[in-house]
Amino acid sequence: MRTVNEISKLTGISVRALHHYDAIGLLKPTRVTEAGYRLYDGAALKRLQNILFFRELQFPLKEIKVILDNPRFDPGEALAQQIKLLELRRKHIDELISFAREVQKGGTDIMNFDAFQKTEFDRYAEEAREKWGTTKAYAEYEQKRKGRTEEEMKTAADRMMALFAELGSLREHSPADREVQEKIEELQAWITENYYHCTDEILSGLGQMYAGDERMKHNIDQAGGEGTAEFASRAVAVYCSGRRE
Template sequence: MMTVKQVSELTGVSIRTLRYYDEIGLLPPASHTEGGYRLYDDTALERLQQILLFRELEFPLKDIVRIVSSPDFDRKQALEQQIELLELKRKRLDDLISFARRIKVIGVRAVDFTAFDTSKIDEYTQRAKEKWGNTKAYEEFSQKKRSDEENQQVMEDFMQLFAEFGKLKEGSPESDDAQAMVKKLQGFITEHFYTCTNEILSGLGKMYAADSEFRDNINSAGGKGTAEFAAKAIAVYCGEVKK
C-alpha cells in the first residue's frame, strides 16, 4: 500500500489532483488508514496509469471516468488503442519538428520549441496558424506534399546552392556568376517552398548574414564568409546595392 504522498512522488501527479480524482470517482483509493488517509494498492496504480495515458491523449476527465468505470472496459484493448493513438501523436509531433526545421532553414521564423510541451499540441497548432496561416507563403508551403526522403533531398540540394556560393566568395558579389547564383537560389525556393519575390529574397539575405544559426549552417556548406557573401549578392540582385 502507498500513501497519497508516496503516489504523488512516484507519478508526479500532485496530491491535490489525486484527491480530486477520488472526489469525482475517477481514482478511489483501495482503503484508508485509521486516521482517514488514502491508501493505494497495485490495482489503483494500474488504473492511474490508464488515466494518465488518457490524459496524455487529452481525453476530458468526464470521458475518462465513463471509460474506466464501464463494466465493459477492457484494459488490454484500451492499452492497444492508446499505443496506436500515441504513435499517431508522435508522428504528428515529428512532422511538426521536421516542418519547423525546414522553415528555419528557408527563413520563416518558427515558434520557440524550448517552451513546447506535447500536452499542448493544439495550443501550438493554433499559434502556428495565427503566426503563419494567413500568409500566402505559408499557404503555398503547407500545400507542398513530400515524403521524408524527398524533403531530405530537397534540403541537401538547397544547402548545395550555398556550397556553390562558397566557390564564388573570393570574387565580387556583383559578378555575373554571383548574380546568376542568386537567381538560381530564388528559383529553387520558388519551386520547392513558396513564391520567392524580391522582397522575400531581400529579407532572407539579411537573415542569412545576421542570424548566427543561419550563418553557421550556410558557412558549414560553403566555408567561412559564404553567408555574408550570399547576403551581399542578394542585396545587389534586389537593387539594394548599385552595381
C-alpha cells in the first residue's frame, strides 16, 4: 500500500488532484485509515496509469470515469488504442514542427493550414469513446444529441446555466430551504428531459462534480456568482439524502 504523498511523488500528480479524483469517484483509495490517510494498492495504481494515459490524450475526467467504469472495459485493448492515439498525436506534432520550420525559412507569408488538421486523431479518439463510453446514460445522451441541431443543444445548455444563475441568487439561503430544493428538483427534471434519465444516484455524482471539477465549478460560478457551484453541490447532497430517507 502507498500513501497519497507517495503516489504523488511517484507519478508527479499533485496531492490536491488525487483528492479531487477521489471526490469525483475517478480514483478511490483502496483503504482509508482511522486517521484519515488514503492508501492505494497495485490495482489502484493500474487504474491511475490508465487515467494518466487518457489525460495525456486530452480526454475529460468525466469521460475517463465512464470509460474505466464500463464493465466491458478491456485494459489490454484500451492500451493498444492509447498507443495508436499517441502515435497519431506524435505524427501530428511532427507535421506541425516541419510546417513551422518551413514558415521560418520562407517567411510568414506561407498560408497553409493542413498541418493543423487532426481529423484522423479525432476520428480514432471518437471510436474509443464510443467503444468504452457506453453506459446507459451516455448512450441516451448520444441518442438525444443526434436528434437535435447545434442550436437546440445550445438552447438546452443555456437553460442549464440559467438554472444555476437562479440557484446562485438563492445562495444566501440554507441549501435545505424549500425554494432551493425545488430548484434542484427542476434541475434534475431538466437534465432528464434534455440529456439522459437523471437518477438520484447520477444527480448525487453530478453534485460532487459541480464543486470538484475545476472547469465545471468555473462555469457554474460564472453563471451564478462566486460560490454557486459549492452551494449547488451542498443543495444536491441535501436533496439526494432526503430522497433516500
